[in-house]
Amino acid sequence: MKKILAAMLLAFLAVSAFGSQKGPSRQEPLRPAKKAPPACEAYTVVDAASGKILESLNPGLKWPPASVTKLMLASVVMEKVRKKELRLSDPVTVSKAAAGMGGTQVYLKEKEVFSIEELMQAALIESANDAAYAIAEHVAGSTEAFVALMNSKATALAMHDSEFHSVHGLPPSRDARSNITTCNDLVKLAKDLLRYPKILEWTSTRSATFRNGTFDLHNKNKLVGKIDGVDGLKTGYYYKARFNIVATGKNKDKRIIVVVLGSPQARLRDRFAAEKFAEHLAN
Secondary structure, three states: HHHHHHHHHHHHHHHHHHHHOOOOOOOOOOOOOOOOOOOOOOEEEOOOOOEEEEEEEEOOOEOOOOOHHHHHHHHHHHHHOOOEEEEOOOOOOOOHHOOOOOOOOOOOOOEEEEEHHHHHHHHHOOOOOHHHHHHHHHHHHHHHHHHHHHHHHHHHOOOOOEEEEOOOOOOOOOOOOOEOOOHHHHHHHHHHOOHHHHHHHHHHEEEEEEOOOOOEEEEEOOOOOOOOOOEEEEEEEEEOOOOEEEEEEEOOOOOEEEEEEEEEOOOHHHHHHHHHHHHHOOO
């Protein structure tokens, strides 16, 4: 009996040993490493003085600029100031429609009165949609009439791939059309705005106050004050447009313009733009 049990035990151990031996291992299929999201859909870096393109990707891609749109509003206003058709000190009475604007705002109230300059600061620093709307109504009588001025200005600047349908850049309603532009066209717009010292004064301001110091304005362009030499201009965002920026900066020898469109994250957009300033403004 003992011999039988011993034989069974030996057989069991042999089978166990055989089963424990590893044959050729089956490797799990390799999963591709997650790719970092692309920094943007399009960008360009341009020497502001010469217009020379220093580097770019898809600079002619048509893209919704979101609140970068307010740079065109600024271009129309500053041209009228230059021609003495407007003064920055002119008073603007807020309409019911302007007071009802959504998105980023300074919470204008119907019949409040502010100067054009105060509202321009709110529109360019805080990116206030209600301020942009109030300016447009005051300057042209209606936002529709002001949009026509924006498109005329785009034509004058040879921004042939741009079209505007709103004064603020908010997402269009179901039956409306998006504002559209390109990196190439936004460079032209930025170069036009650089003629006006007031634009850089406003867009290089990190923070200011509004409504007699009761409301704080905070610059949405986080490169200002953090990246040496950067002194403007404007950011923009909504879901489909993603994160956009038109920025400018200088060192002792040159000024460049950096445009980034369609970045999936604000931090990624800002980091990418900051890298371009570091590369092209390095001493």
